[in-house]
Amino acid sequence: MNARPYDVLIVGELNVDIVLTGDVVPEFGQTEKLVDSLTVCAGSSSAIFAAAAAKLGLRVLFTGRVGDDLFGRFLIQSLETVGVETDRIMLDPDVQTGACVVLSRAGGADRAMLTYLGSIAKVDERDVSPDLFYLARHLHVASPFLLKGLRAYMPEMMREAHATGMTVSLDTNWDPEQRWDTAGLFDELDLFLPNENELLAITRLQDAEQALNAMAARVSLLAVKRGERGATVCRGAERIDVPAVAVDVVDSTGAGDSFDAGFLAGWLNGLSLRGCGLLGSACGTLTTRYPGGFRGQPTWDEAAAFVRQRLHEELA
Ligand SMILES: Nc1ncnc2c1ncn2[C@@H]1O[C@H](COP(=O)(O)OP(=O)(O)OP(=O)(O)O)[C@@H](O)[C@H]1O
Ligand SMILES: [Mg+2]
Numbered sequence: 001m002n003a004r005p006y007d008v009l010i011v012g013e014l015n016v017d018i019v020l021t022g023d024v025v026p027e028f029g030q031t032e033k034l035v036d037s038l039t040v041c042a043g044s045s046s047a048i049f050a051a052a053a054a055k056l057g058l059r060v061l062f063t064g065r066v067g068d069d070l071f072g073r074f075l076i077q078s079l080e081t082v083g084v085e086t087d088r089i090m091l092d093p094d095v096q097t098g099a100c101v102v103l104s105r106a107g108g109a110d111r112a113m114l115t116y117l118g119s120i121a122k123v124d125e126r127d128v129s130p131d132l133f134y135l136a137r138h139l140h141v142a143s144p145f146l147l148k149g150l151r152a153y154m155p156e157m158m159r160e161a162h163a164t165g166m167t168v169s170l171d172t173n174w175d176p177e178q179r180w181d182t183a184g185l186f187d188e189l190d191l192f193l194p195n196e197n198e199l200l201a202i203t204r205l206q207d208a209e210q211a212l213n214a215m216a217a218r219v220s221l222l223a224v225k226r227g228e229r230g231a232t233v234c235r236g237a238e239r240i241d242v243p244a245v246a247v248d249v250v251d252s253t254g255a256g257d258s259f260d261a262g263f264l265a266g267w268l269n270g271l272s273l274r275g276c277g278l279l280g281s282a283c284g285t286l287t288t289r290y291p292g293g294f295r296g297q298p299t300w301d302e303a304a305a306f307v308r309q310r311l312h313e314e315l316a
Contacts, residue, residue, distance in 0.1 A: 012046025254293020
């Protein structure tokens, strides 16, 4: 299996984040307001996950679609800079690259997002050529509720990946339309990585314990992210809680995607479930110290050192 040239294939969504901070509450009636800062950075769960995985040393292949425009080229360049293979990302002249305007206030503690899907909704089955299933050991799927053009094909894509010997992980992220249609997404899944709110919404339960138990019975491996409270990993009746270290949080964008990459890197490298959870937690926490999702993502050695020096203290 290791003979495959890539560790992880991502069929994903790409958008830029335009982050404004300060007094960011808009006033209509032609009112102009000045804000404190502007950051334009690569966004999307898939891109942040891909960057985190590449920085951890995984060989990452990204396929998807952007517009043939400034933002599209910026996204490809951002992924290339961290070592993600982008040859399969199509520049589509008929669509605009997706963008998310993030209004961030109270030092990043509160955010409002306005998303234009653009190219995200145009990713579809044609972006997944059959040879891709033989090029990587693992398929990661993120944001099925945003990838509207790919959603119907996802169950078959996951089945095909399994059939060719790949393992498969999923992070649904939030459903902006709150429909939470997960039909077919758990049938061929090895690892599910929701956060706690998403888990409650998907299971349609109010109690986190009940939701954990219900989902643990549906998927073979579950890692639920709980922000500053760390994460919980479940495999059958086995359950492991891992903590998070308290740090000065600047912006938690992408913490979950970096957690996913850390957990998966541990899993693909044969770490124990506790080891995978701790590595994920370290990767999540380390990115919260910087704005945007791409900054602060650790290498394997940096994440392992953080686990040894900081997380083991929490466990003691
Ligand atoms: N405030 C925090 N302090 C320390 N660690 C944090 C904090 N927030 C997140 N983390 C770490 O990052 C991990 C993932 O974060 P979180 O639970 O916010 O995921 P998420 O909701 O999926 O995030 P995303 O916004 O990327 O979708 C947590 O399990 C934790 O280890
Ligand atoms: Mg998330």
